[in-house]
Amino acid sequence: MSRPEDILPPDLYYNEPTSKKYTTNSRIRTIQASMTHRALSLLSLTTPSLVLDIGAGSGLSGQILSSVPTSAGGPHTWIGLDISASMLAVALEREVEGDLLLADAGQGLGFRAGTFDAAISISAVQWLCNAESSEETAPQRLKRFFDSLYVSLKRGGRAVCQFYPRDERQKKMVADAAIRAGFGAGLLEDGAGTKGVKVYLVLTAGETG
């Protein structure tokens, strides 16, 4: 199977028919939901929080953040960003509760320091590795993303990014970029060595900036 990020940049790949397909495909939905729950458990939030969702798409993960029950420390308020306008249009149609921004995480995030309690990203960070224009490289885009993510998290805040690295080299490139931005970082792999392996980059923004 070809990887979607090898075909087209995400704003073109997730055009209207693809966005709808992605959102209604029940197998994708189930996997996306279980990865969101896993990421949430790694964030260990105990009180209603402000959460950034990078690559929020049609709001599947966000809806889970909105529906965390009071007994489990929720519900959380979220701001989601995505580079695909048609994905966000599907989110609008589904009347998700979070705020949506059309933005490219590879350009850096426009939030002031210490905005978020936590951040989550499901199946998005690998897109930052394909630099489309001749003007920018994958390391530049990763640097802008992780540097600005580090600043926009409150001190001690956590981010969990599930992503699909193309290979070991790319996995290392992503983790190294996060560490260079100042994060404490760990890679967690569910189902390591199997075809369904899920990679989570677990990041903590340290106490000193």
Add this chain to the structure above:
Amino acid sequence: MKLLTLNFLTCARKACKPLPTSFPLHPADATLATTETAFSPAFLRNILPRLDWPALKGLCDELGLPGVGDEAPGPEALFEDGELPESDEDIVGEIEAGKRPTKLAHDLHQLLVETVMLEGKLVCASCGHEYAVKEGIANFLLPSHLV
């Protein structure tokens, strides 16, 4: 887009980031609306110390909304002793037993969470860049020469 979010958005241009005038962004030609949202005083308690109060006050002035006080209230101002009234039985998020949300908590919920900007633009006072807002979604995509 909630007014809450506007309290955290800055100009995304790298050249503007270090400048104090890159925050807050200023609304122009704004169309506002109200969306009913579950009331979570516990969320307000969490977020209140992080708000930039002068920016919130300025935003209310610019949008012609009833102002907020000059002084940022502390989280304790959101709760008072007493039984939870029936009208608050559907609140979400955990609050201490024997406490109920104050009028200030309700007012802030209405202002920050339920008041949304549907259309218009957000203008950076530093570089003049205008971020368009359509159907509540702000467009932060920058042409590559501005990144």
